[in-house]
Amino acid sequence: MFFVDTLEFAGLGNRSYLAGGRAAAVVIDPPRDIDRVLAAAARRGVRIAYVAETHVHNDYVTGGLELARISGARYLVPAEAAVSFARTPVADGDTVAVDEGLVLRAVATPGHTPHHTSYVLEEAGRGITAFTGGSLLIGTVGRPDLVEPRLTEQLARAQYASAHRLAEELDDEVAVLPTHGFGSFCSSAQAEGDTTTIGAERRNNAAFTQDVDTFVAELLAGLEDVPAYYTHMAPANAAGPAPVDLTPPEPADAEQLARRLAAGEWVVDLRNRVAFAAGHLAGSFNFEGEGKLATYLAWLIPWGKPVTLLAETPEQVADAQRELARVGIDRPAAAATGAPESWVRDGEELRSFPRAGFADLAAVPADERKDLVVLDVRRDSERAAAYIEGSVHVPIHELRERLQEVPPGVVWVHCAGGMRAAIAASLLDAAGRDVVAVDDAFDAAAAAGLPLTHPGTAGQGRADHAG
Template sequence: MTETNAVKREDRSAGGLAVEVIETSSLGDRSYLATDGEVAVVVDPQRDVDRVIAAAGRLGVRITLVVETHVHNDYVSGGLELARLTGAEYGVAAADEVPFERRPLSDGDVVELSPRMRLRALATPGHTFHHLSYALEGEDGPVGVFTGGSLLFGTTGRTDLLGEQQSEELARHQHASARKLAAILPDGAQIWPTHGFGSFCSATQASGDSATLGEQKRSNPALVLAEGDFVEQTLAGLDAYPAYYAHMGAQNAAGPEPLDLREPARAEPDELRRRLHHGEWVVDLRSRKAFVVSHLAGTVSLGLDGPMVTWLGWMIDWGAPITLVGESREQVAEAQRELARIGIDKFAAAAVGSPEQLAADPGQLRSTTTATFADLAAALDGNPAGKPAPEVVLDVRTNNEFAASHVTGAVHIPLYELKDRISEIPAGAVWVHCGSGYRATAAASLLEAHDLVVVLVDDAFGAAAEAGVPMTHRS
């Protein structure tokens, strides 16, 4: 079981209740299974519900209720399918109009799961208009709250997913909702958010791995800032979010189809070459360290050791044919699972093997020149040390990252815009970087496919200034 598919840990709550955390680190989200030892409720399950069913089986508990905090925009929900498979009730906000059978839940509704465990719905609009949080109550009262995209660790869910014209109103709702939770729940209540672990659904970067409501009262902007200051800070911090979000809400509201993880058709070397020749998305799932040593010309590097699903889903034209290339069938299967979580579950083909095994012609094999920020500093001083001299320094980080600090004179094109803006890059050798090397490797592969001369700066951006690279910082 990989980290992105893992049941990360078990949190023990007061009153004999237990909360199992089901981590999807590749999307920055968590699902939860809460139980009294006999029955269980599942909150915000991902599409691959076999992980949840396995957790319930390991604990020897029966899932009787599945609930959603909101209609999700960053992944396809597994809630409807999990309810079908287990016979559980499916709880969704009463205000959300959906075509499938569900238990409509509104502010204050209480579901008695057992004599020892209750779930109380709390209206917490902000991330969406109909957002619900769920207080988990034991025999002695509330022990925690599932906050979805409301109150996160050190931040809140973003408020612009329904359109910029709604973002200010929702930010005001978000502030009020956080304070509502703080007012009606005890300081010792655990907070169990769905977003905030790298998800673009959080307004700003979350901090920490766990928290109580009392701890958040001392640090969370929604609980320490006045409404106006919170709204201003929240709106100012919002950056672009993945393009695939446009498809998630509609799919969840309609009722997602059951998941199909059967292997794609196998592509032989000649077929791979044909797909590459036609400019299709052929995705190399190996680590970037392996990619730079050898790869097929035209393949795009999005290794499973990073947020492959986010960046592929963000960059592609929705519905474009995708071929997965991995070192093993297990790599391809993992990529399928990851991509199915955002509704990409139809593939043109897959191929397994080394680049040398998959090349129809040795002339397809390529390698990528790499460098560090120290190399870039030396090259900018006129000492490229055998590498192509940098005519262009390309920064593919997000807008907020670039605005905070960047290499002086760098050209900025975020990775998610690069495929449509390559013609804007000035002529000459391109030294491309990001924050760590993952996005820059993807960018380098796109640039190489357009026959540009590329040097990949595979280094942490924090090392740039110390290495002597000239920097421009936000004043």
């Protein structure tokens, strides 16, 4: 009898897995904060015998090395991965006995990286589950452009071949359990649904429904921008990440917050965008703790810049600290909690800015419209589907370094749903601009009667990242 427990990490759009039998288990692609994995194993009453990486990850810092050290497990890493620590190298066809009657078999599936390896859990010699990492995902595949630009097409073709190899070797009912595809930018597209099988992928995945040349051409054409922090993840994982420290950060009072802001450090307000707009510390930035905090903060911040966190409760700070540690932002410089009025010095006031919908923008009189700027912070692929006529386009991940390109006037900033507009509004507000945050779904722009331009329908972007 076997089990598979899924550990979801929605903020990064990834999953890890604990799989095993009555006494022992294997962990696939563990997160940096390994306490969640240890707790899952304790609930099952199993020993972690193996920790397995499908590849050297580009989008998060692994906890695999530390988990193997603490649990005494053997650390399985693809043999061709260049790493700087002791591990058990695995090559195509290698097997390990996880528990009585349960065997884990390595299957070379290059494409996401040259060394990418999937793992098939077999019971009594029959494949039952495939842990496919960044290879075969739900309705798509992992992106092939994160290693080296000159290898991208070659790896895209390898992805196609790897998907077909899995389908040829495994029965249709074998469950496919990928690491990426639930919002991660390591996926070439958003996963369609939560679960899948080899048979379902045969019917629905472009890797099987298209010829290789069409598949490669469309895959490469649809690739999104790569988050800037990715450049730091693979080197950290190859070197062997240090244990994570989740002890509470130093508390900060209003004077210390002012000093940190004056020093050019980042003070990040984790509250929801409605509360932030109503009143916030001047110079702070709004990255909602309930949104894609790690992805967008790590993408926008100058790497290594100290971060101080603001939140209503210590629990919100702790959740954010855990999320940020997964992408290598290990220790907040400080934190403050409570009411935002306590974050400003005596005699100073909170800043605020208005929120609006697209109907409010449409209602602005024509003679006043010339004095405002409509700023679209969606990605290129989203704007390619439709945009408001006359709007200025600066993708959110480029805004910090392109603030000077935003024309003068009151800036009405929008995205696809409100989350990224809130981040952008806070950046503009901190720079001293008058801003209105459009907290509305982009579909409402047409309903409000705003004139739209439709360049085409190709490459409309992934809904999981549109906020």
